Amino acid sequence: MKRIVMLLAGLGALGAALPAAPQTVVKIAFAGPLTGPIAHVGKDEEYGTRLALDDANAKGVTIAGQKVRFELMSEDDQGDPRQATVVAQRIADAGVKGVVGHVTSGAAIPAASIYEQAGIPAITPSATSPKLTQQGFKAIFRVIANDNQQGEAMAKYTANVLKARTVAIIDDRTAYGQGLGDTLADNLKKLGVQVVAREYTTDKAVDFTALLTRIKSKQPDAIFYGGMDAQGAPMLKQIKQLGLNVKFLAGDGVCTSEMLKLAAPALGPQVYCTQAGLPVDKMPGGAEFKARFKQRFNAEVQLYAPYAYDATNALIEAMKLANSVEPAKYLPQLQKVSLKGVTGTVAFDAKGDNRNGGITLNQFGDGKWQVLN
Structure with a gap:
């Protein structure tokens, strides 16, 4: 009996020493103003990106037979076009697999050429200048109207x-x-x-x-x-x-x-x-997102956090379609993504614009923005 107990104990110790199942770490970058006068807009979108990655990790994602753990790399471009190119190059050099950003058009437009050259998909939640997607790049996408x-x-x-x-x-x-x-x-x-x-x-x-x-x-x-x-x-x-x-x-x-x-x-x-796009209260998944966002970050949604959330999930959805986290393999799949997100259905046209962009008109009243149309 003593010999059996010792054998079982030995097997238990051996089991405890077994290595964990193989896991692939995938870096997703966020780029936007995290300091300066519009840092609140940048942090809003960074939080949306982080929440999407947290959700994906909690659910568990398996790609090419391996469990994937997503990590966020956040970079501050200060909303400045010159700083944006420095940030974009740093992101490209870090070997990230996808980018959510940049926040402003002035930063997103010059950064786009660096992501295009590196072959890294970048989806902006909020850069609305039509020039961004008129550059003819294949790696640049937008989830918002222009x-x-x-x-x-x-x-x-x-x-x-x-x-x-x-x-x-x-x-x-x-x-x-x-x-x-x-x-x-x-x-x-x-x-x-x-x-x-x-x-x-x-x-x-x-x-x-x-x-x-x-x-x-x-x-x-x-x-x-x-x-x-x-x-x-x-x-x-x-x-x-x-x-x-x-x-x-x-x-x-x-x-x-x-x-x-x-x-x-x-x-x-x-x-x-x-x-x-739509105010968060009018989005298909807005009420739930707003509550979870408040609970997670103790902050109200400023503007485009839900679009950052959907942009992040669009990258992950394309990886699943391609069964690969490598940009060269999943980039073509972004054109096939049709994601029912918090903001509505996300699907891209040939230029990289969201097929389902819309505009909301607001007027100030009773201490808040009120939707007119």
Whole structure:
């Protein structure tokens, strides 16, 4: 009996020493502004990416006969085009298998050529400039609508519903802000609305008194700002201080929960913004995502965290279709992905744009952004 017990004990010790089942570690990179004035937008999308990887690891994914464990590599591009290329090269050199990012169009456009050359698929949750997917690259994708759609939607609402006949346009000279301003101007002119002023600032400015004073003399019905909330909030406050009785219009860079905090005293029903895609409360899986996001990160969804979540899952879905985590093998499968995600169905066209992009128009009221259309 003693000999049997010793034998069993020995077998137990041997079993404890057996190596774990083979596991493949797959790095997915996130790239966006994690410091600076729009870090809240970058962190929002980084959290969405992280939540998707956590979910995949919890469920367990097996590819090519091996269990896969996903790891996140986060890189801060500061929303700066020059820093974005440095970050993109660092990501490519690290041997990552896919990229979620970049957040801004100004960063995503120059970074795209580096990912294309390296053959690494990159899916942006929020870079809306049409130029991104007009470069003819095979590795670049977008899960959000683009600025052509935003500009057209805002122009139609401005002309047909708000009945504005004159509009002043300001942009921050980034690829995103200027592109959105240009698209809006083109669409307004088609609808017979006069653009009475076209002013420029930067994505670092906080004092807009001089340009707003010039605009005041033109007496526009509305002012449109193409840029982010870090500039949109002080601009709106200064519009109030100067006594401009105008509608304030903006794109999705201003359509954030942070804008509601930054511009609180100046917000009112005269403030409108477009949002590429749907607000989280209107998404098919939005309510559940919002609750899990809050529980996991103790933070509210700013804007495009659900799109980062779906972008990450699109990469993983393509890997499953290809039965490979190698970019060269799964990249072609991204064109075949049809993913029912939090935001809706994600499927890409030949350029890499989401076939199911849409635009939401919002107005400020009762302390929050309210969906108009």
